[in-house]
Each structure stands twice: as C-alpha cells, then as structure tokens.
Amino acid sequence: MRYIAAPWRADYVRRGPTTKRCIFCEALKNGDDRAAAVVWRGRHNFILLNRFPYTPGHLMISPKRHLADFAKAGVAERNELAELIQRALRILGRAYGPQGFNAGMNLGASAGAGVTGHYHLHIVPRWAGDSNFMPLVGGTRVFIEDLDTTYQKLRPLFDQERRRRERAGRATRRATTPSR
Numbered sequence: 001m002r003y004i005a006a007p008w009r010a011d012y013v014r015r016g017p018t019t020k021r022c023i024f025c026e027a028l029k030n031g032d033d034r035a036a037a038v039v040w041r042g043r044h045n046f047i048l049l050n051r052f053p054y055t056p057g058h059l060m061i062s063p064k065r066h067l068a069d070f071a072k073a074g075v076a077e078r079n080e081l082a083e084l085i086q087r088a089l090r091i092l093g094r095a096y097g098p099q100g101f102n103a104g105m106n107l108g109a110s111a112g113a114g115v116t117g118h119y120h121l122h123i124v125p126r127w128a129g130d131s132n133f134m135p136l137v138g139g140t141r142v143f144i145e146d147l148d149t150t151y152q153k154l155r156p157l158f159d160q161e162r163r164r165r166e167r168a169g170r171a172t173r174r175a176t177t178p179s180r
C-alpha cells in the first residue's frame with residue numbers, strides 16, 4: 001500500500017523520529033532567507049521549502065510562533081494561513097504547472113509528523129504517475145531539482161507578489177485619504 005494521499009510521510013520515514021531542535025524556529029531566526037530556504041515572511045506565518053521535497057516546489061507554511069496544535073491557532077494566524085495557501089498554489093501553478101496538489105498537515109508523530117512541536121502545512125505539486133516510479137528506484141525521488149534551483153525559481157515570484165500587494169496597498173491608502 002502506498003500513501004499517495006499523504007506523500008510527505010516519506011519525509012518522516014527517511015529522517016526517523018523527531019529531533020530536539022525545531023527546524024521552523026531555526027529557519028525563522030536565520031537572517032539569510034536563501035540559506036534557510038524561506039520564500040515568504042508574513043505577519044503571522046512564513047513559507048519555506050521542504051529540504052526533502054516529494055516533488056519540486058514542495059512548500060511548507062508554518063506559524064511564526066512555536067505551536068504544536070493547530071486547534072490552538074489564533075484567528076489572525078489561521079486566516080493568514082488560508083491566504084498563504086492560495087498564494088502558494090497560485091505561484092506553484094505558474095512556476096511548475098502541476099496537474100494537481102496535495103495540501104495538508106500531519107499533526108502528531110503517529111500521523112507522520114517529522115517535527116511535532118511546530119505545526120506546518122505541506123503543499124506538494126503533483127503530476128500523474130509521479131509516485132509510480134518509486135518502487136522501481138528504491139524510494140528515490142523521480143523529479144530531482146536542486147533546492148537552490150527551486151529557491152531561485154520561486155523566491156522572485158513571491159517577491160513580485162509582495163511588490164504587487166505593496167502597490168495595491170498604497171493605491172488603496174491614496175484612494176481612502178480624503179483630499180481637499
């Protein structure tokens with residue numbers, strides 16, 4: 001049986017049980033976004049590349065605060081998460097043109113979470129047949145793309161989005177500022 005519906009389980013299998021350090025808090029503290037593979041820093045959440053991608057463009061969206069239980073996320077945190085899911089899907093669609101996506105969370109070790117202390121939502125671009133090769137190559141990924149190549153592809157698209165939003169924000173402020 002293959003866990004096609006939850007491909008990020010492979011991440012857990014390869015790395016083994018949880019480690020002490022929190023990779024999300026470490027990425028957030030890292031001042032070098034490229035080294036930390038962070039493509040977006042929002043107000044409450046951030047987006048980073050998965051270092052063991054199931055397919056190229058495998059992203060994770062995570063809250064800035066160290067929080068294990070998504071049920072305890074605040075309104076602003078979860079609203080921004082929904083917005084970032086849309087943004088990530090849009091950008092991955094433009095960058096990779098996948099035929100589909102998996103988007104979801106593993107909450108708790110028994111659910112397959114590699115990092116249990118800090119919840120994160122995986123977004124995995126999918127293509128028909130992308131998992132069929134796995135038995136043939138002994139678990140090695142079919143689509144290989146260097147992490148830095150993925151970063152160089154996606155970061156400019158997120159930056160474009162940020163500039164577009166900033167321009168829209170300025171236009172809105174101008175439009176709502178009363179003039180004499």
Ligand SMILES: [Zn+2]
Binds near residue numbers: 023024026065066
């Ligand atoms: Zn953390």
